[in-house]
Amino acid sequence: MTTVNLLCTFERLGETQTELRATPVPEGQIVGETFTPAEGCEVATGWEVFSYQFGTLGSELATETQNVLVSAISGIPYILGYILLIVIFMFVWRAIKSFLTPKRDFTSLKTVTFGDESAVRSETAASILSVIVIFIIWGTFTGSSLIPSFLHLPGPFKGEASFTYTALAPDGTTDDAEVFVTVLDAGEEAAEVEIDPGDGFAKNDQVAVTIYRSEIVTWDRNDDVSRRDDAARIVAINGQPVDFDYNAEDEDGNLLQTPPSFDLDFARVAITNRGTINVVPDQGWQMQPLYLPAPEVVWNRFIEIAKYGYQNVYLTVHLGFSLFRVVVGFLLGAIIGIPLGYAMGLSNWFRGWFDPIVEFMRPVPPLALIPLVIIWFGIGEVGKIFLLFLAALWIMAIAARAGVSGVRITKVHAAYSLGASKWQILRHVIIPNSLPEIFTGARVAMGVCWGTVVAAELVAAEEGIGKMITTASKFQSTDIILLGVIIIGIVGFGIDMLMRWGERYLVPWKGKA
Amino acid sequence: MSGLAIDNISMRFDLPNGGHVQALQDVTLDIKEGEIMSVLGPSGCGKTTLLNIVAGFLAPTGGETRVNGHKVEGPDAERGMVFQQGALFEWMSVRDNVSFGPRMAGKRKSDYMGNVDHFLDIVGLQDFKEKMVYELSGGMQQRVALARCLANDPDVILMDEPLGALDALTREKMQSLVLKLWKETGKTIILITHSIDEALLLGERVLVMAPRPGRIHKEYRLPFAEMGVGADLREVKEHPDYAPTREEILGMIWDMEEEIMGRTEGEG
Numbered sequence: 001m002t003t004v005n006l007l008c009t010f011e012r013l014g015e016t017q018t019e020l021r022a023t024p025v026p027e028g029q030i031v032g033e034t035f036t037p038a039e040g041c042e043v044a045t046g047w048e049v050f051s052y053q054f055g056t057l058g059s060e061l062a063t064e065t066q067n068v069l070v071s072a073i074s075g076i077p078y079i080l081g082y083i084l085l086i087v088i089f090m091f092v093w094r095a096i097k098s099f100l101t102p103k104r105d106f107t108s109l110k111t112v113t114f115g116d117e118s119a120v121r122s123e124t125a126a127s128i129l130s131v132i133v134i135f136i137i138w139g140t141f142t143g144s145s146l147i148p149s150f151l152h153l154p155g156p157f158k159g160e161a162s163f164t165y166t167a168l169a170p171d172g173t174t175d176d177a178e179v180f181v182t183v184l185d186a187g188e189e190a191a192e193v194e195i196d197p198g199d200g201f202a203k204n205d206q207v208a209v210t211i212y213r214s215e216i217v218t219w220d221r222n223d224d225v226s227r228r229d230d231a232a233r234i235v236a237i238n239g240q241p242v243d244f245d246y247n248a249e250d251e252d253g254n255l256l257q258t259p260p261s262f263d264l265d266f267a268r269v270a271i272t273n274r275g276t277i278n279v280v281p282d283q284g285w286q287m288q289p290l291y292l293p294a295p296e297v298v299w300n301r302f303i304e305i306a307k308y309g310y311q312n313v314y315l316t317v318h319l320g321f322s323l324f325r326v327v328v329g330f331l332l333g334a335i336i337g338i339p340l341g342y343a344m345g346l347s348n349w350f351r352g353w354f355d356p357i358v359e360f361m362r363p364v365p366p367l368a369l370i371p372l373v374i375i376w377f378g379i380g381e382v383g384k385i386f387l388l389f390l391a392a393l394w395i396m397a398i399a400a401r402a403g404v405s406g407v408r409i410t411k412v413h414a415a416y417s418l419g420a421s422k423w424q425i426l427r428h429v430i431i432p433n434s435l436p437e438i439f440t441g442a443r444v445a446m447g448v449c450w451g452t453v454v455a456a457e458l459v460a461a462e463e464g465i466g467k468m469i470t471t472a473s474k475f476q477s478t479d480i481i482l483l484g485v486i487i488i489g490i491v492g493f494g495i496d497m498l499m500r501w502g503e504r505y506l507v508p509w510k511g512k513a
Numbered sequence: 514m515s516g517l518a519i520d521n522i523s524m525r526f527d528l529p530n531g532g533h534v535q536a537l538q539d540v541t542l543d544i545k546e547g548e549i550m551s552v553l554g555p556s557g558c559g560k561t562t563l564l565n566i567v568a569g570f571l572a573p574t575g576g577e578t579r580v581n582g583h584k585v586e587g588p589d590a591e592r593g594m595v596f597q598q599g600a601l602f603e604w605m606s607v608r609d610n611v612s613f614g615p616r617m618a619g620k621r622k623s624d625y626m627g628n629v630d631h632f633l634d635i636v637g638l639q640d641f642k643e644k645m646v647y648e649l650s651g652g653m654q655q656r657v658a659l660a661r662c663l664a665n666d667p668d669v670i671l672m673d674e675p676l677g678a679l680d681a682l683t684r685e686k687m688q689s690l691v692l693k694l695w696k697e698t699g700k701t702i703i704l705i706t707h708s709i710d711e712a713l714l715l716g717e718r719v720l721v722m723a724p725r726p727g728r729i730h731k732e733y734r735l736p737f738a739e740m741g742v743g744a745d746l747r748e749v750k751e752h753p754d755y756a757p758t759r760e761e762i763l764g765m766i767w768d769m770e771e772e773i774m775g776r777t778e779g780e781g
Contacts, residue, residue: 410600413570414658418614418665419590428617432604509603512647 004031005049008041020044020052085133086126093125135295141287142294153285156211158183161266165277166236167202169225174235175200179217181267182208183281186289201225207279212288214280216272227275234277237262237269246275293479298486301479310480311471313463319487322457322465325381326449326495329388333445337393338438341400346430351401358394366391366452370459379460384453391452392445399441403434436503436510443499450492465491516581517544517567517669517701523575524562524727535726536562537573542720542729546668549695549702549738551716553709553762555769559727560705564671567703568592580669590614593667595658595675601646607657608633608642614665625664632660635694652683656690663698672704676711688714689746696742709762713737713755714746721762723769731765733758 002025009018021041029035037043044052113119139147143155162180169175177198182190190208197203201224209215225232227246235242240262248256261270267281289297305315343350344358366387377383407430415429457466465484472480503510524537537559544550552560565571567578569588578585580592593614594600601610609616611633615625633639636656646654655675662670675691676684688711695702706712712719717738723730735758741749749755 408599410596411602413568413588414594414596414600414661415602415613415617416570416588417568417590417592417594417667417671418617418661420613420617424617428613429602432602435604507604509645509647512603 002031004035004037005044006037006041007044007048007052008038010040018052020049020056086130089129089133090126093123093129097125138292138295141285142289142292142297143286144294144296146294146296154282155284155286156183157266157282157284158185158211161264163238163264163267163269165202165219165234166239167219167223167225168233168235169201170230170232173201175202177202177219177223178204179219179277179279180204180206181279181281182206183266184208184210186210186212197222209279209281211281212283214278217277217279219277233275234271237271237277238264242271244271246271246273290476290478293482298479298483301477302483305480305483310468313468315468318463318465318468319491321461321463322453323491325384325388325453325456325464326446329385329453330392330442330446330449332385332389333392333449334396334442336389337396338400340393341397341402342404342430342434344397344401345404345434346426354397358397361390362394362398366448367455370456373456374460379462384456384461387456388449388452391448395441395445395448396438399437399444400434402441403437404430406437407433435507439499439503439507439510443496443503446495446499447492450488450495454488516546516548517542517703518579519543519563519567519576520579521576522563522566522573522578524559524566524571525574537566538726538728539576540727540729541576544669544701544703544718546701547699548717549704549715550718550720551704551706551712552720552722553706553712553766554722554727554730555724555766555773557727557773558722558724558769560722561673562727563722564673564703564705567669568594568671590618590665591668593662593665593670595655595662595670595672597674598651598654598678601654601657601661603645603647605646606642607638607644607646607649610646610657611642611661611664613661628666629660629664632664635663635697636660636690652679652687655679655687659690659694663694663700667700669701669703672702674705674707677707684708684711685746689741691715692738692742695738709759709766710750712762713759714741714749719762721765724773730769733762 003022004025006021006023007018008021009016011017023037023041025031025035031043035043107113107119107121110116110119136147136151138144140151140153143149143152160180160182162178164176164178166174166176177200180195184190188210193206195204195206202219203222203224205217205219205222207215207217219234220226220232223232227233231247233245233247242260244257244260246255246259250256255273259271259273261268267279270278270280272278293301302315309315309317340354344354345351369387369390373383373387377386411429411433412425415425420428453464454466454469457464458470461467465487469481469484472478472484519540519542522537522540523535525533525535527533540559540563552563554560562571566573567585569585569592585592602613605613608629612625612629615628630639630642633642636659638653638656638660641649641653646657649657655678658675672691676687679687691702691704692715694700704712704715706715713735714737716733716735719733719735720729721731721733722728735754737749737752737755740752
C-alpha cells in the first residue's frame, strides 16, 4: 500500500481553498500511470508538499504567536501593579528599619551597592512579606475568611432582588409585572414561597439562581397572554424600553434586531432570541471555588485527607509511595552512575565508549520515555523506578566524571610522591576530591527525580501524590489539586534543604580549595 | 652511592602540528647527599620538566636519573615533592595531611605520630593540627606541605616554586624556614624558583638554565645558604659578593629573555 500527496482545490463558503491530502493509492494502480486522482485534485510535487506544509505551519504559528502576545500584554498591568506593590513595601520597610535601628555595619556604610554582588543579600523581611502577600492576594480573590473582609474583592451577588418587566399584549395594551430573583449558594435549596401574582394580564414571577449560574425566566408561563399563541413580548425592563421583536425575521430565519441586555444593580438581564428573559446575577471579582478555592478550604481538605485519606488512600500512603520511588530510583541511579562516571573520568577507553551514550541520553527528558516505559514494564513500580533510575543515572555519571576530571594533578603527584598506591590514590584523593561535584549532581538529580515521579504518576499509577492530583482533576476537586501542588513544592524544597544540609556537613571544604 | 645523579638527560616530544620541542638536551648533574641546589632560568628553559623527570612523573627520551644508585622509573616515597599550592588534601585535617605518607605505607600510628608532631613543631603548626587545611592562610598551608613532605622521610626533596604564591613578607620568613629544615634534616634539596634572591639565598649551588633547547647555562657555588642558616637573611644580602653575583645572573637571564622575545617576534 502506497500513499500519495494530493493537492486539492475546492470551494467552501464562496472561497477557493487549497488543501494537501495524503491519500492511499488503491491496490494495483501506479501513480503517474493508472492512478487518477479525485476531481479537483492533482498529485503534488515535492516542492508543493514542502511549501504547503511550511505555509500552514507558518500561518498557524503566526496565529498562536498573536494569541500568546495578546495574553502576555493583557497581563502587563497586573505585573506592573505587583512590582509597584513590591517597591512600595520596600520603601516602607526601609523607612521603618532606618527609623527603628539606624544600623552602621560595614555593608550599610558602602556607597556603591548597585553592582556590588557582596552587598546584595536576601532580605528576610522581603521573603516573609512576599509569602504573606501571596496568601493575601489568594484570600482577596477567594473571599477567604482568614483575612478581614475589607480586603475582599466584591463577591458574587447573593440574596433576594427583583426587577419589573412590561409585557405587550396582542391588543396593544401593556402591563407591568415583577420578577423576584433569589440567588442561592451552591447546594442551597430554594425556599418555597407563595408570591402575590399581582393584577393585570402579566403576573409576577419568581426564580431561584445558584451563584455563578444563570437562569431563564419564562415570564409568560403564568400570564394571561403567551409568547407562542399571542406573540406577546417584552417592551421594557425596569421602565427602560426594549425595541426587540423576536418574531421579526428575514426569509433565512435571521433576526432583524439584536436582542438587548440590561445591567441592573444586582444582575445582567438579557432578552433571549426566543423572547424569554435570561438572568445572570453579578459574579463579582472573586474567583469561583471551582477555579480557585480559598486557602482555608485547602487547609481543611488537607486535615481531612491527612485524617481520612482521599478515595480510600491516605495522604501518607500517597506521599510515601512517591518518596519511595524517588529514593529507590535515585539510589539505583547513583549506585550505577557514580562508578560509571569514575570509569569515564579515569579511563580513555571507558570515556570514549560511554561518551556517545551519555551525551545522547542526557538531553532526553525522562518524561519523554514514559510511554515507552509503560509499554515495556507496564504501570507497576518497576517501570516508574526504572524511569527515575534513568533520570538520576546520567546526572550522577556526569557529576562523578566532572569530579574526577576536576582533581588537580598536583594533588595526585603529591600523593604518588608520598608513596601512595593507585588504589590508595583513588580511595584517599580522587573520591574525596569528587564528593563536592557528586553532591551538586545529587541535588540536581533529586530535583529532577521528584519532578519526574509526579509526572509519571500523573500518567499511570495506583497511588502517589501525582495520582492524587489526576484523580482530583477528574472530579474537579480543585482544592485537592492545589493541595497536591503545594505538597509537591514543599517536599521538593525540603529535599533540597536536606541535601544542602548534608553537603555542609559531609563536604565542608566545598568551594574553599 | 647515595645522592642524586642526573645523567645526560634529554627530553624531546612531538607537537600535534608535526613539529617537536626539545625541552631538555644533555643535562648532566651530580648532587651529593645533603646538598641544596636552586635552579633558575627564564620561562620555557625546562626546569619544571627536569624536576618532573627527577620526580618520576615524566620519562626522559634520553639518559637516566639515579637516586641512591638505582634508576628512577616512577614516583616514589624516596623523592618528596613540594608544590607551589593546591597540593594539600582539603578533606583532611592538618595532622592527617602531614601523616599521609606514613599512613599510606601502613605504619603503626604509635610509630609515626612522634615524627609528625616533631615536624608540626618545627614548622610552628602544633596548635593548628586539628584544623582543616582550608582554614589556614597560604603561608601556613605551605608549611603544612613542607611538614607533610618531611614526615615521610624522603631522601631527596624536590620543590617546584614552593614559595611562589606567597606575599613578600611571608616569603622571607619561609626562606629562613627552608634553610633551617635543610640544616636540621640534612636532606638533599632541589628548588626551582623564579626569584633570583631566593635562588641565591637558598642555593649552595645555583644552576642557571637556558632555553631552546633546555640546557645548563652556568653553575655557581655560593656561600650564602650556609651563612643564612639561623641568621638574618637581610644581613646575608649585605655580603660584598651578593650584589655582583645577583647582577651577573640577572643580566644573563635578561639576555636570554630578550633573545626569546626577538625570536618570537621574528617568527610572528
